[in-house]
Amino acid sequence: DQQVKQNSPSLSVQEGRISILNCDYTNSMFDYFLWYKKYPAEGPTFLISISSIKDKNEDGRFTVFLNKSAKHLSLHIVPSQPGDSAVYFCAAHFYNQGGKLIFGQGTELSVKP
Amino acid sequence: GAGVSQSPSNKVTEKGKDVELRCDPISGHTALYWYRQSLGQGLEFLIYFQGNSAPDKSGLPSDRFSAERTGGSVSTLTIQRTQQEDSAVYLCASSPGQGLAKNIQYFGAGTRLSVL
Numbered sequence A: 001d002q003q004v005k006q007n008s009p010s011l012s013v014q015e016g017r018i019s020i021l022n023c024d025y026t027n028s029m030f031d032y033f034l035w036y037k038k039y040p041a042e043g044p045t046f047l048i049s050i051s052s053i054k055d056k057n058e059d060g061r062f063t064v065f066l067n068k069s070a071k072h073l074s075l076h077i078v079p080s081q082p083g084d085s086a087v088y089f090c091a092a093h094f095y096n097q098g099g100k101l102i103f104g105q106g107t108e109l110s111v112k113p
Numbered sequence B: 001g002a003g004v005s006q007s008p009s010n011k012v013t014e015k016g017k018d019v020e021l022r023c024d025p026i027s028g029h030t031a032l033y034w035y036r037q038s039l040g041q042g043l044e045f046l047i048y049f050q051g052n053s054a055p056d057k058s059g060l061p062s063d064r065f066s067a068e069r070t071g072g073s074v075s076t077l078t079i080q081r082t083q084q085e086d087s088a089v090y091l092c093a094s095s096p097g098q099g100l101a102k103n104i105q106y107f108g109a110g111t112r113l114s115v116l
Helices: none
Strands: A010-014 A019-025 A030-038 A045-051 A056-059 A062-067 A072-077 A086-094 A101-103 A107-112 B005-007 B010-013 B019-024 B031-037 B043-050 B065-069 B075-079 B088-095 B111-115
Touching: A010 A019, A019 A030, A019 A086, A019 A107, A030 A062, A030 A101, A045 A056, A045 A062, A045 A072, A072 A086, A101 B043, B005 B088, B010 B019, B019 B088, B019 B111, B031 B075, B043 B065, B043 B075, B075 B088
Parallel strands: A010 A107, B010 B111
Antiparallel strands: A019 A072, A030 A045, A030 A086, A056 A062, A062 A072, A086 A101, A086 A107, B005 B019, B019 B075, B031 B043, B031 B088, B065 B075, B088 B111
C-alpha cells in the first residue's frame, strides 16, 4: 500500500523554465512533508519542508505547495538550472510516530541547457 | 566528520552469508534511521532509534535483519543468511531529535549491497 506516490518517474524541462514535481498521499495523519534531492551515488539531501497547517513554503528558487483537500503537494523550481538535474523524493511524516518518513518512488528531473 | 558516514560503500557477498553495515551519525544527533532503496524504488523505512528509547523496528522485512546502536552513536545493520532480494542500497540518516529541525534527516551516501 503506497501511502506516498510520485506518479511521474521522469520529467524533462528546458533551462530557465519552471519544473513542477508532484506528489500525492493517502493518509490524513501526515503532519508535515519534505522534499529531498538525490544525485547518483550520493545520499538524499534535504531541500524544503512544509507543515500541514500551511499551504505554501518558499526558499529561493524552490516553492512547495500543499493542497490538503486534494492530498497533493508539489515542488516548483523557478528558474530551473542544469544543476537541478537529480532524482527528487517527496516524504511524509506521521503525527506522533517518531521521526520515520514515508517516501515516494522519486521523480528524475532532467534540465536541459 | 561533519556528515553521516557509512561503510563499506560497496559490498558484494554470496547468498547465505552474513553482512554488517555500519553508520556513523552526525555528532550530537539523537535519532538514527535505516532505509533501503531497491532498484527503481523509493526509500523503504527499516528501523529507527531515538535516544535511549526502544527502537521502532516496524520496517524490518524479516527476522534475518537486525540493528543495534551502541552508546547512542554508531549503528550496525546486520543481515543474516543474505538472499538475492536483499540487494539494494542501504541508507542511514540521523536527525537532531529536538528543536525546530528535529525531524529533518541527513543521509549518508549509502552502502550498495549486491548478493550473488
